[in-house]
Amino acid sequence: MDKLIYFDYAATTPVRPEAVEAMVDALGQFGNPSSRYGYARQAAQRVKEGRETVAAAVGCSPAELFFTSCGTESDNWALRRGMELNRRRGKHIVTTAIEHAAVLETCKDLERQGYEVTYLKPDRAGRIGAGQLAAALRPDTALVSMMLVNNETGVILPVADCVRAVKAFDPAILFHCDAVQGFLKTPEPLARLGADLVAVSGHKIGAPKGIGALYIKKGVRLRPLLTGGGQEEGLRSGTEATTQIAAFSAAVRAVSADSARLERTAAIKEYALSKLKEALPRLEIISQGDAPHICAITLPGYKSEVVVRVLGDQGVCVSSGSACHKGRPSHVFAAMNLPKPWLDGALRLSFSPGSTREEADALAAALKNAADTLFTTLS
Secondary structure (H helix, E strand, O other), X not given: OOOOEEOEOOOOOOOOHHHHHHHHHHHOOOOOOOOOOHHHHHHHHHHHHHHHHHHHHHOOOHHHEEEEOOHHHHHHHHHHHHHHHOOOOOOEEEEEOOXXXXXXXXXXXXXXXXXXXXXXXXXXXXXXXXXXXXXXXXXOEEEEEOOOEOOOOOOEOOHHHHHHHHHXXXXXXXXXXXXXXXXXXOOOOHHHHXXXXXXXXXXOOOOOOOOEEEEEOOOOOOOOOOOOOOOOOOOOOOOOOHHHHHHHHHHHHHHHHOOOHHHHHHHHHHHHHHHHHHHOXXXXXXXXXXXXXXXXXXXXXXXXXXXXXXXXXXXXXXXXXXXXXXXXXXXXXXXXXXXXXXXXXXXXXXXXOOOOHHHHHHHHHHHHHHXXXXXXXXX
């Protein structure tokens, strides 16, 4: 195929033209935002305007929005400093077994430091309920962490309901939400979830890699993860990444202006799933995904990593799970207790508002060709 057929938008997105333009413009204005002369104040103004734009999209005050290098940093900051802040309350964390590695690996590290973590298991559909979470709370629970949109199934977790359950049990428990896959992919502004801490990332919405943010609700007093020159109100030191911030805010404006983006994305996902089932009757849908841009399928009896490689040779990009797995089996699909043949053949598809029916047709044809030419495994 001459044209790249890309269905891995949950891994990363192409940088939007608006973001490139903003980034190039910011590169030409190289002043340090922390310096005091006029030229530097222009850069500081650009950072201020970028913060206002991203905060408005999150639904919070600019004073509650702090720029980071990525979603992983935001998650680490929230979890590590959140537990430190609530250390007098206890050393118990509740999270889910289907979180991104940025949360799970941080929780494992905290366990090595003496904290105790409860990992909530999903059902076969990848869902976790507020009642399930409420039952796991204890007098020594200090923090709860739950993602908004699962990055491998597209399931939307009931974060708002869970926040209410946690705060009814004890308002002092901190609630962190990894909303990297939910930012501008769900209708409601993230701050309305009620969580104390919310992580987002730029490269999932058409900004370059290397920029993210953490929403810290007013009154939550986290200590900084990085110390130094006192940038970001002393909470995240390091010279402000003015070019990435400019690009992030430009991407946010462009995405927010496309009011029909969610409907278009959901429609192309539905079309793609129907074409895949038509081309491959043996294909099974693991999750259609509540979020418009992610779903999970499987070809039982095939090895997903082989299928991904064969499709890639044809110019078709899909994944066998989170890009952060780097080829390792998906902990999300394993936590759902899927049969082994389903686990072996699991694939994640993720879409954008610009994905087309022609691309979906090409995906179906390429996957059928791959299935027809590969030997099935004995699993």
